[in-house]
Amino acid sequence: MSQPSDEDLVRFSRFLLAPEVSEDSLLRLRSSSVAVVGVGGLGCPVALYLAAAGLGRLRLIDPDKVEISNLPRQILFGLDDTGRDKAQVAAARLGTFHPETQIEALAEAVTASNAQSLLSGTNLVIDCTDRFAARQVINEACHRLRVPLVIGSALQWSGQLLVVDPRQKGSGCYACLFPTEDEQPAVVDAACGAYGVVSTAVGLVGLMQANEALKVLMGMPAPTGRLWQFEARSLGLETMRFRPRRGCLVCGGLGEE
Template identity: 45%
Template sequence: MSVCELPDFSDESLLRYSRHILLPEVGIEGQQAIGAAHVLVVGMGGLGSPVAMYLAAAGVGRMTICDDDTVELTNLQRQIAHHQADLGRLKVESAAAEIARLNPEVQVEALARRVSDEPLQALVAAADVVVDCCDNFPTRHALNAACARMAKPLVSGAAVRFDGQLSVFDLRHAESPCYHCLFPDDGGEANDGPCATFGVFAPLVGIIGSMQAAEALKLLAGIGESPVGRLLTLDARSMQWRSLKFKRDPDCPVCLQRP
């Protein structure tokens, strides 16, 4: 995208985003790119809450948020986009209202449904970056397949118990592995599932979700190095990080369908 296609900033916007603009790696053009961007966030729970809040605060121009769930009392231990007064409300409606309170400049499309098949491909095609904040393998694999077909970068995070993980699948580049290269369809289900089944340490989702937001912003602004081909894992009990390298699987059925 050329500079002439990027949005102009008002004096108020320049002040709002001044701490980003002061960073040489971001500057005015990087902040303009963030403001011109469209991010798809799937899941408005523990991970999606900090992702949406930080993307909104950073000035992402447009967000599409997807979740078919409603706010329950058990969510409030960690899902910071929702409050006591939101109990029984759709999570996307609650999150959209919180985004508007934080930054009214952000355009939000709230979709109260599970994403799948053709509608998912259309959503992915319209986005610049996709952030996976869901809690189940079928949705993760569906998102990965759609991103692979549309050559869109995917920021993936997960958190359960005291264990978190993060990776970026930059499917704009042929050499980048996809989610299926790392976790085949028949792998990992035993350790996957909602927090209602396994429990989760509240700050863990904030740590991983904030990192997902950071990686999405880096992709949008074209700065830094993304953990492509690396799986970052965190044990929050010892606060120990590990970085595991992996490569594209030459026999991956999803990658074989990539353009």
């Protein structure tokens, strides 16, 4: 495909007027494949916005089933979906909204033994899980596959965002900030079921993840080496810069092999 279809030129006419967006941006998005790990409060808005933005292929990975307590923030699900696989329901719903996007649903948990095969063949991975251990496994697999990774998390009124790009020297990685060899920090591993989460706060972090994903896929510079901390009550956004950590067991502190 050397130029967008006539329909896409009309559909994305407003988007095309924005700075740093071109017909090439549309082509890049249409030819991109993204894995979203976790189709919950973060993964639902991420998947919805990426499909709406014209993404070519989306792989949704989540072993869980829809529960009634998910409905306030997991916006692709309704009451009739309870008890069904989240990945399957989300794929079906997105397919009716945006049939141009090819969607694959995998009702599986990402583990150390299957992470590389589940995430291979993608241009970008978005971590929308709520577990420290899963995030470490995804970070390591992305480093091996040399695929950029957008990590988000949310708890109560606050959230965090981090972009890792193993293709860039000196990018650092999740394990540079939260070493795999450390004890699992309890607060990082706190699922929202234990501490609670505000639907709009987690939705905002999901949209930030989708925003960073679009930028990376369109070829804009990946904002690596920074951890954003978001607080929804004050609308505060703080940036913490970090360097690759020498001796990091995943990236070695170099960002490239």
